[in-house]
Amino acid sequence: MIRRVAVTGGTHGNELTGVYLVKKWQQNPELVQRESFETLTLHTNPEAIKACRRYIDRDLNRSFATADLENPPNHYEAKRACELNALLGPKGAEQTAVDFILDLHSTTANMGLSLVVSSDSPLTWEAVRYLCAKVPELKVYRWRGDEEDAFVDSIAPNGFAIEVGPVPQGVLRSDLFMKTEALVYHLLDFFERRNSGEAVPETAQKVTVYDHVGLIDYPRDANGDLDGMVHEARQDQDFTLIKQGDPLFRKLDGTVIRYEGEEPLYTLFINEAAYYEKGFAMTLARKITL
Ligand SMILES: [Zn+2]
Known part of the structure; x- marks a missing residue:
């Protein structure tokens, strides 16, 4: 069972798609509510959003390495990473506050509608397969760095990021806003159907992945x-x-x-x-x- 899902935006304060989707959902929570689980919507980097900058002191989406969470450097994003880890994680724990994190990003590159997946968890990939079947234009990039995954979504056992582009920093585009929004609703619907025990036959058996x-x-x-x-x-x-x-x-x-x-x-x-x-x-x- 999925009990709690977090949809986060503003991890990079100048990526407005996620910032304003979260604002929309906080004003209209029924849009992301489903019967069988709770959806939490949240601005992860409020100071960077206020400043319309990617970050204040350090990229928040590189701030969730275990060593940094255990012994945080003395700056804003490190402190914020610890708060988020307490609120949504903690990272690596048997029981985490949320089961899944969907982190909303945009990119100035011509990436279209894409997922950046670094988790290996079966539920993460089940969700990827479902979304690929629902949204044929969706592309999947599997990220594997040399170091520990320090992304926001790494503090939950399952999750990924949406990247949508091209959109300049500090700009909202309604076409990409609506595509991102629709993708989030598909994901929430998937969790709802899965929780109900319903078979989800359209889930793709195979997906094309850019590794x-x-x-x-x-x-x-x-x-x-x-x-x-x-x-x-x-x-x-x-x-x-x-x-x-x-x-x-x-x-x-x-x-x-x-x-x-x-x-x-x-x-x-x-x-x-x-x-x-x-x-x-x-x-x-x-x-x-x-
Ligand atoms: Zn970003």
Whole structure:
């Protein structure tokens, strides 16, 4: 049984889709209420929302590593991460306050409607399979970093993030707002049907997944400053294949840097504004069926 679900927005304070969906639901809670479980809606980073910035001191969506929760650094997001862990987790516990966290994000990249999934839990993937059947345009990116998963949704045993784009930081777009909203209702309906013991026959048996392979940084000079940009032929080509020799970057002097990898892979999160500081221009993924 799913007893309690959290739908969170504003983890990045300048991603307004989630900020205003949560506001809408707090004004109209019946929209996210279902008979068999409780839905909690919540702004995770209120100070960043007020400032319309991604974060105040540190990216909140990288602040849920166990070591940071046990011994928090002295800044706003670390403190907030501990509060959220107490409210929704605690991370790794047998009994957590919520069973599932859906964290709402937007991206400046042309990612369409997509899920970022880092959990391996069977319930998480059952929900992914259901949503893929309900919403054919939905894409699934499985993130696997080298370090412990420190995302907001990692403090519950099940969950994922929605990423929707392209939408600039600090901007609301009604088309992507409504698509995100509809996806959330599908997920809540899935939990309701599952709780009732009803068979959910339309749940897909197999899903196409873009499985994380690696990151590519921009061309940079000796000081680490940008020395080029995403090539015009690669811009907006999220979820498309890149092959050896395809143009990747255009340097400031006009020269073209080409993709050298031997394996054709898919490019995602191309030219996302928030990742300039993180040192990557796009992610690479392998298309697989799960
Ligand atoms: Zn975000």
